[in-house]
Amino acid sequence: MSPQPFSILIMSDSTQQPISTQLTQLARDAFQEVFSGTELDLASIEVVQATSSEFGDYQCNSSLSLAKALKRPPRAIAEAVVGLLEADERVSGIEIAGPGFINFHLEDAWLARHVNAAAAAPHMGVPQIGEGERILMDYGSPNITKPLHIGHLRSHNIGSTLDRVLRFLGYAVTADNHLGDWGTQFGITLRGWLESGDEDRLKHEPMEELERVYVASYERSREDKDWLTECRETLVRLQSGDAECLRIWQRFVDLSIEELDRIYARIGVTYDLVRGESHYHEKLEPMVGKLIDAGLAQPSEGALVVFLEEEKLAPCMVRKSDGGFNYATTDLATLESRVAEFNPSKIIYVTDDRQKLHFQQVFAISRRLGHTVELIHVAFGLMRLPEATFSTREGNVIKLEALLDEAERRAGDVVRESSTDLDSAEQARIAAMVGVGAVKYADLSQNPQSLVTFTWEKALSLDGNSAPYLQYAHARICSVLRKFEERFPEADLTGVVPSLGEPTERDIAVHLARFPECLVSVAETYRPNLLADYLFELAGRYSRFYQNVPFLKAPEGVRESRLRLCQLVLSTLRTGLELLGIQAPDRI
Ligand code: ARG
Numbered sequence: 001m002s003p004q005p006f007s008i009l010i011m012s013d014s015t016q017q018p019i020s021t022q023l024t025q026l027a028r029d030a031f032q033e034v035f036s037g038t039e040l041d042l043a044s045i046e047v048v049q050a051t052s053s054e055f056g057d058y059q060c061n062s063s064l065s066l067a068k069a070l071k072r073p074p075r076a077i078a079e080a081v082v083g084l085l086e087a088d089e090r091v092s093g094i095e096i097a098g099p100g101f102i103n104f105h106l107e108d109a110w111l112a113r114h115v116n117a118a119a120a121a122p123h124m125g126v127p128q129i130g131e132g133e134r135i136l137m138d139y140g141s142p143n144i145t146k147p148l149h150i151g152h153l154r155s156h157n158i159g160s161t162l163d164r165v166l167r168f169l170g171y172a173v174t175a176d177n178h179l180g181d182w183g184t185q186f187g188i189t190l191r192g193w194l195e196s197g198d199e200d201r202l203k204h205e206p207m208e209e210l211e212r213v214y215v216a217s218y219e220r221s222r223e224d225k226d227w228l229t230e231c232r233e234t235l236v237r238l239q240s241g242d243a244e245c246l247r248i249w250q251r252f253v254d255l256s257i258e259e260l261d262r263i264y265a266r267i268g269v270t271y272d273l274v275r276g277e278s279h280y281h282e283k284l285e286p287m288v289g290k291l292i293d294a295g296l297a298q299p300s301e302g303a304l305v306v307f308l309e310e311e312k313l314a315p316c317m318v319r320k321s322d323g324g325f326n327y328a329t330t331d332l333a334t335l336e337s338r339v340a341e342f343n344p345s346k347i348i349y350v351t352d353d354r355q356k357l358h359f360q361q362v363f364a365i366s367r368r369l370g371h372t373v374e375l376i377h378v379a380f381g382l383m384r385l386p387e388a389t390f391s392t393r394e395g396n397v398i399k400l401e402a403l404l405d406e407a408e409r410r411a412g413d414v415v416r417e418s419s420t421d422l423d424s425a426e427q428a429r430i431a432a433m434v435g436v437g438a439v440k441y442a443d444l445s446q447n448p449q450s451l452v453t454f455t456w457e458k459a460l461s462l463d464g465n466s467a468p469y470l471q472y473a474h475a476r477i478c479s480v481l482r483k484f485e486e487r488f489p490e491a492d493l494t495g496v497v498p499s500l501g502e503p504t505e506r507d508i509a510v511h512l513a514r515f516p517e518c519l520v521s522v523a524e525t526y527r528p529n530l531l532a533d534y535l536f537e538l539a540g541r542y543s544r545f546y547q548n549v550p551f552l553k554a555p556e557g558v559r560e561s562r563l564r565l566c567q568l569v570l571s572t573l574r575t576g577l578e579l580l581g582i583q584a585p586d587r588i
Contacts, residue, residue, distance in 0.1 A: 016117060016121045017127060018125075018517045019057075019058065019090075019106070019114070019514075019517075020049060020058060021127070022090065023058050023091075023104060024045065024046050024047045026085065027045050027046075027062070027081070027102075028042045030081040031062075033084060034080050034081050034084065035070060038070060040066070040070075041066075044062060044065060045060070045062040045066070049517060050103065055097065055101065055103045056103030056104050057105055057106045057510050058103075059101055059104065060102040061101050061102075063075070063081075063100040063102065064099060064100055073100070074099050074100030075099060075100040076100075077100060078100040078101070081102070082094050082096065085102070089107060090107055090110045091105065091106065091107060092105045092106060092108065106510070108509075109499075111500065111509050111510065111513060112497050112499060112500050112509060114513060115498075115509050115512040118512070118515075119568050119571050119572075123168065124516075124571070125515075125516055126169060126515070126516040126519055127170075127520070128169065129169050129170060129520060129523075130166060130167075130169045130172070131170040133170075133171055133345050133346075134172045134174065134343065134344045134345060135166055135173050135174070135347070135348060136173075136174045136176060136338050136346070136347045137159060137163050137166075137350070138347065139155050139156060139158070139160065139162075139350035140152070140155055140156040140160075140269060141351070142179065142180065143180030143181075143185065144179050144180060144252070144256035144260070145185070145186075145189055145207070145211070145214065145252050146210060146211040146214065147207040147208065147401070148263055148399065148400040148401070149397040149399050149400055150454075151382070151397075153383060153400055153403075153440075153443060154380050154443055154448070155351055156267060156269050157440050157443050157581070158526075159350035160175075160268070160270075160581055163175050164581065165519055165522050165523055165528070166523055168519060168579060169519060169520065169523055171523075173272075174272050174273065175270075175271045175272050176271065176272065176273040176338075177271045177273070177274045178276065178334065179256075179257075179277065180276070180277055181253055181277055182276060182277040182278040183277065184235060187232055187233075187234045187235025187236075187238065188214055188217045188218050188231045189213055189252070190234045190235075190245055190248060190249065191217055191230050191231045192217025192218075192220075192231075193210075194234075194248075196216065197209070197213055202255070206255040210252060210256075253276070263404075267440065267581070268436075269581075280333040283336070284329050284333050286333075287329055287332050287333040287336065288325070288329060291304075291318055291332075291369075292304070294368070294369060296369070297319075300315070301321065303319060304317070304318050306318060306361075306365050306368075308361060311364040313361055314357065314361070316365060318332070328361055328362055328365070331358070331362045332362060332366060332369075335362065336369075336371075344373060345373065345374060346373065346374040347373055347376070348376045348378060348526070349377050349378065351377070351379065351380075352381070352382060353379035353449070355379070356377065359375075359377040359379075360377075362375075363375045363377070378448060378526045380448040381448070381449055381450050381451040381452065383452040384452065384453050384454065385398065385453075386453065386455060404435065404439060407435035407436060407438055407439045408435035408436070409431075409435070410456060411430075411431040411432075411460065411468070412427065412428065412435070414431075414462070415430050415431045415434060419588055429585075430585045430588055433584070433585050434460075436583075437468070437577075437582040437583060438459040438468055440467065440581055441459070441470070441532065442454050442459040442466070442467075444528045444531075444580050445465055445466075445529050447527060448526065448529070465533075467577075467582050468588075469539065470535055470573065470577060470584075471584050473542060473543065473573065474570065474573050474577065474584040474585075475588040476546070477542070480546075480552075481567065481570070483552060484551070484552060484559075484563050488559075491560060493560060493563055493564050496560045496561060496564040497561075497564070498561045498564045498565040498568070499558075499561045501558075502548070502549055504545040504549065505545060505549075505562070508538075508541045511538055512538070512572055515534070518530060518531060518534040519531065519579070531576055531579060532580065534576065535573060535576045535577065538572060538576075542569050
């Protein structure tokens with residue numbers, strides 16, 4: 001049976017659709033009724049979140065774009081539909097502003113019921129726009145046999161966040177860690193290992209030892225031609241299946257994956273597949289054959305290249321003059337294999353922006369080969385650390401583990417000060433959540449495209465846009481709810497619908513209702529920072545609420561309403577942080 005179309009799915013429970021979807025439908029119905037008989041582009045009519053609260057809660061600017069087709073001034077168009085909009089139970093008032101903008105004010109009681117029901121609804125009322133669709137995600141994908149350094153953080157971090165958000169929206173995601181486990185560097189490492197490998201060191205610090213072997217062998221290859229030849233020969237032996245080379249290589253791969261898993265457990269990254277470039281080794285030759293047959297690859301100075309003049313891209317080499325294959329060849333073979341095996345509607349690659357051209361070329365060639373899968377490269381800028389970021393620093397690259405260690409250490413100082421009542425094991429557990437969370441959030445709160453300058457002050461700040469700030473907000477709400485339970489053990493919040501009598505309460509409800517729309521825009525723009533901004537804004541609105549009205553001292557009824565609102569904020573904050581891959585302790 002084919003999957004149900006989305007329109008049928010959302011019809012079945014329209015009360016839990018995002019408000020912008022509901023109001024868009026309302027507006028389309030109103031326009032259709034008022035202007036029946038006229039040619040109307042109904043799909044162009046949209047109601048969106050108001051860009052500022054002075055424009056109400058939601059706004060519709062379609063009267064302006066329809067003016068030409070309807071041959072009427074936009075204000076007159078808006079005036080004609082206003083009556084139908086105002087009559088709706090979800091709307092408390094409509095304003096026509098400026099040249100004909102329609103501003104919607106939501107009915108408080110309805111809004112309260114909506115956010116209350118969302119918390120109990122499956123997926124918190126987030127529309128399952130991905131139902132029936134598979135997406136393949138390629139992120140992390142480090143080159144192995146060396147330690148992860150801070151440059152590796154963003155791909156894992158942005159990639160795994162998009163992965164979680166897409167799954168939350170109902171997509172079937174296959175996450176593949178496309179390890180760089182094949183290619184030139186392995187000839188160098190293997191030859192170096194055979195010469196000077198140290199078993200003992202390999203046992204204790206495998207990645208450091210492999211990196212040492214690689215660097216020494218690489219440096220020698222630059223001065224010593226014979227050595228370089230031997231490295232190349234070793235690579236040929238490996239790639240043609242020499243048993244000894246393969247055995248050692250497999251050992252390096254296993255050790256690398258073990259190391260990766262240890263760090264992945266710390267940063268909360270998991271994959272469905274871990275298939276290195278080596279997995280596609282036997283598909284490279286046929287791939288090149290296919291490119292030749294399709295008339296795409298042409299000889300050029302002994303190599304084979306695909307010219308991409310039409311796409312205004314530099315030529316892409318798919319086979320070197322020595323017969324070796326390129327990064328692009330591997331990616332083309334990988335793409336074909338993924339399409340054949342998983343039939344995804346979309347493949348998303350998350351790498352830094354230095355690989356932009358590479359992916360443009362690979363995407364262009366796959367188009368020419370007739371692939372229709374949507375291909376997305378989420379390219380991010382570098383993460384930079386100012387000089388003074390580290391108290392201890394080895395060499396000139398900072399290992400990701402060292403960054404995490406230092407984060408936990410610094411978070412430990414903060415936690416020990418704020419939670420003197422907790423035992424040291426509990427403090428350490430919380431410090432790990434706060435430290436790792438701080439590092440991740442410092443990255444995720446930035447537009448992926450921008451360069452991130454990481455500083456401890458900002459990452460660990462308790463009053464700025466940081467993970468600890470959000471974690472504290474979360475812990476504070478937990479604490480309020482605990483106190484409520486202690487003081488009023490009989491009280492039952494289930495079934496309580498918050499009343500939105502105070503402006504700070506209403507502000508929270510309006511924002512809570514926007515959670516689904518926020519996640520949809522993260523998925524559409526590939527920008528986790530939209531979710532970070534959302535949560536920061538939610539925490540800000542909560543803190544104004546908390547500071548302005550009494551909770552436990554409020555009269556019965558009002559008290560329960562406010563605590564129910566606290567619960568709603570809590571569950572959205574927690575879910576949002578989880579989607580960012582940030583753990584939220586119940587107390588700090
Ligand atoms: N291993 C590459 C690197 O470390 C990233 C691989 C990204 N994925 C891909 N399919 N090319 O730069």
